Amino acid sequence: MAKAREKKSNFASLKFVPRFLSKVYHTHPGLFLANVFLRLLKSLIPIALLWVGKEIIDEVIFQVDLDAKDLTRLYWLIGIELVLAIFSDVFNRLIGLTDGLLGDLYSNTSSIELIQKTAKVELASLEDSEFYDKLERARQQTTSRVSLMSNVLAQIQDIITIISLISGLIYFYPILILLLVISIIPSLINELKYSQSTYSLQKSWTPERRELDYMRMIGASDITAKEIKLFGLADFISNTFKRISDKYYKANKKLSIKKSLWGGTFHILGDLAYYGAYVFIVLKAVAGFVTIGDLTFLAGSFSRLRSQLQTVFSRFSNITESAMYLQDYFEFIDMDFSGENPEQYREGPTEFKHSIRFENVSFRYPQSDKNVLSNISFDLIKGEKLALVGENGAGKTTLIKLLLRLYDPTEGQILMDGVPVQEYRKQAYQKMLGAIFQDFVKYYLTAKINIAVGNIDEEHNTEKIKNAAVQSLANDVIESLPEGYNQGLGRRFRKGAELSGGQWQKIALARAYMSDAPIIILDEPTSALDARAESQVFQRFIALTEDRTSIIISHRFSTVRMADRILVLQNGQILEMGTHEELLAKPQLYAELFELQAEGYRE
Ligand SMILES: Nc1ncnc2c1ncn2[C@@H]1O[C@H](COP(=O)(O)OP(=O)(O)OP(=O)(O)O)[C@@H](O)[C@H]1O
Incomplete structure (x- = not known):
């Protein structure tokens, strides 16, 4: 029962793909449309190349038998093939370029959206580990789902290529399609089955992965380094890390091996079907039903179709897997944290x-x-x-x-x-209310911003910032820094200055004076x-x-x-x-x- 529900959710998550594409489109409509247009053109190049290749071979064979040879058509055909090859290369590069740019833009927009949304989350929710896991998966989505866009668009592109190639086969021998289907269906089922399992595994391991991230963080951070050395915790941390990561590795390994074994078996089945089709075409050529050009065209189309279909199927499982993360992301973004109905609230307060x-x-x-x-x-x-x-x-x-x-x-x-x-x-x-806590945040940003966060609307009011620093005794600290108020704080970034605990506190205190x-x-x-x-x-x-x-x-x-x-x-x-x-x-x-x-x- 639970399995059936999971299967359903596998495909259900695909419904987020159009919304995702629309978001990508809105990051830069021009780039997006250019990308789609280029892919459309690119999708027809394979069939065109195969067809020109066939014509060239038939023309060569035709000319061989002639006494007065006329190579004009042949030169034209070779010229066309060359142009197609150049276009194919140019399109590839332009598609790669627009993919990269759109990917960067999408990643930036969704990261900003995530930061804004997280700010609206109640503290109570952030302390709930289940909620935190969801946030974690949503965060992964922003950086690692960029490839989803190129995958979806490449999928559409390949489907057009497949339709064009299939039309070629149908034109000659529809029976070849049957062989093609036999060679490909088992692989499809295999891919789908394992995409679901991979996601389920990853999902069920979110808490452990979060723990691993935490161990990695405390094991390799400037903030914890002092204690880790002093208490000799390196072995303890690396052992804990190893214990969890080994368990995850084992679970993942089992799945990968199964996936790869079945994938290999089905691939062999595909090879058999391909060679069956090949023998069929060769026999037709020998019997004189098709030309040698047709033979190369058909064999080439079949082989290309098969690999293209394999790609489409494995990409499909890739897309469904990514879409499941996408679902986590959109579910997070759609969560209603405000609970606010403007009409039910009073105006203000504007004063105390x-x-x-x-x-x-x-x-x-x-x-x-x-x-x-x-x-x-x-x-x-x-x-x-x-x-x-x-x-x-x-x-x-x-x-x-x-x-x-x-x-x-x-x-x-x-x-x-x-x-x-x-x-x-x-x-x-x-x-x-303005508040400064004992566990105030040390922002690894400039001294100026570290004070301005008390009232970020006054970020550019240098006089107010300086005044606040004078009141909290931070001014002397800051003026002794090489770059004064523009000095980056904390050693995390290049040229950042580290401060003592008390000096940090003086800076944090200045935030109180920034607040009105x-x-x-x-x-x-x-x-x-x-x-x-x-x-x-x-x-x-x-x-x-x-x-x-x-x-x-x-x-x-x-x-x-x-x-x-x-x-x-x-x-x-x-x-x-x-x-x-x-x-x-x-x-x-x-x-x-x-x-x-x-x-x-x-x-
Ligand atoms: N996020 C939380 N979830 C659950 N319990 C919490 C949480 N934060 C604090 N507590 C518990 O609430 C109690 C009061 O904590 P609180 O931080 O208010 O104490 P405090 O008087 O400010 O202490 P201190 O002088 O040590 O700062 C403690 O027992 C603490 O364990």
């Missing part, structure tokens, strides 16, 4: 007026059965500087993710100025700063965001105490809330942690 309220908010990560946050209720008042404190895993970052609507609460709700945040279009709402959002969140992006820098950064941050609302997560109490109000989380619940002084006066977690840190400094 009074407060954000968490109302009995609880949250559980997808595929988890444990609440990470339970019954959280508090108000964040406009203009307030709120600090979140709590031990590792208490739920601080999760709370921020909910506020940013990277996830929705499982229970309860979050309101902005009295309106449940879900009622706003997500993009408009998120514009109200009324609420700014810093989730521990200062942990690598030295004590003086951190204190300086926060004093500036508080002064500069005086008219804005901010949330700071930090484990350093020297920073936390600067906040207007401190919220202490424990095991996903609010344990206490108040000013530094109020909390110190209570014998609870905050006072205990503060004391621990202070003691550490005193000793």
Whole structure:
């Protein structure tokens, strides 16, 4: 039953081919049409060549018997053959060229489409491994399916050639077609059968292939190199890689051998049919029913037809296989991630007026059965500087993710100025918040862009970028680089400058100053700063965001105490809330942690 369904999907995926071709067409209509036109012309060259060849042989034999020889027709025929051969070569080159250009254009467009689409995916989906596998197959499609276009077009081209050759055979001896069919059908069945199995194998191995990619990445990357050497992990990684890849190799090998064995057997059957046809034609020639020219034409047509049909069939299985990846790609592109119906949303928000309220908010990560946050209720008042404190895993970052609507609460709700945040279009709402996380991204791009990502619309506003860098103490770092703001960062690319952890953080912090959002969140992006820098950064941050609302997560109490109000989380619940002084006066977690840190400094 499952097999029947799979077979069906094998062919069903072909329905994506026209859409694919239409996409390729739209990347460059002129190039596409030129390609199709050239292929049409090219498809008729084989029969024309065979026919001219036949005429030449018959003409030679005719002239041999003549006393007064006239070679004019012969020269003409040879001239035509030469022109055809030259055209064939020129067409081939032009087809190859347009194929390559269209392939590049398609690959670029579909990669951009994939990046745009992935940006719309909810974080929760990206953490789902099944979804991730689908994305992975869609990604493969963008780079490796380029050949699909030339395959489909070549297929159409070859089919026209086949029809022209078949017409030739029918004109002489229709029975030859029967022999041809016998010689080719088994191969066709074989090809189809194995194209399905290859795809199924590849599909079922997506998670392992993803694991292999990951192992390859951690085993050969500048980011992991330090630890791998220090902990001597190279053998561990290569052994893991080998274990998985050997299993895959074995499964693949079995299939390849079976495919090749059956393919070889059927090919021999084809050879037998070909020689049967050959004997038939030779006998006809000997009996004088056909000329020697006809003999070469028919034998040539038959042989050409056979190889052309083989090509068409194996290409067909190639196309169905590629089309199955295409299906993954289009299914991904067609996924509706927005869930947004413009009419159901409110306008805005365009400003933050009074407060954000968490109302009995609880949250559980997808595929988890444990609440990470339970019954959280508090108000964040406009203009307030709120600090979140709590031990590792208490739920601080999760709370921020909910506020940013990277996830929705499982229970309860979050309101902005009295309106449940879900009622706003997500993009408009998120514009109200600027956040820098502890695991901020180090873009291996210029220093300037690394800051501008905080507000990419201001990418060219050099003054604003520089100003942001001054505020976050990144300016001194950048000015000491050989190429200043245009310096590429990270060693991944040529001439890229590597920065220390703290220097990277200063650059990431500048992103917060790029943002015009009324609420700014810093989730521990200062942990690598030295004590003086951190204190300086926060004093500036508080002064500069005086008219804005901010949330700071930090484990350093020297920073936390600067906040207007401190919220202490424990095991996903609010344990206490108040000013530094109020909390110190209570014998609870905050006072205990503060004391621990202070003691550490005193000793
Ligand atoms: N994507 C996720 N899927 C499932 N569980 C998660 C996910 N992210 C975090 N958690 C779990 O949620 C809990 C809270 O994590 P969170 O990152 O909010 O803590 P935190 O207070 O910010 O900790 P830290 O001080 O270490 O940064 C942890 O137990 C963690 O294992």
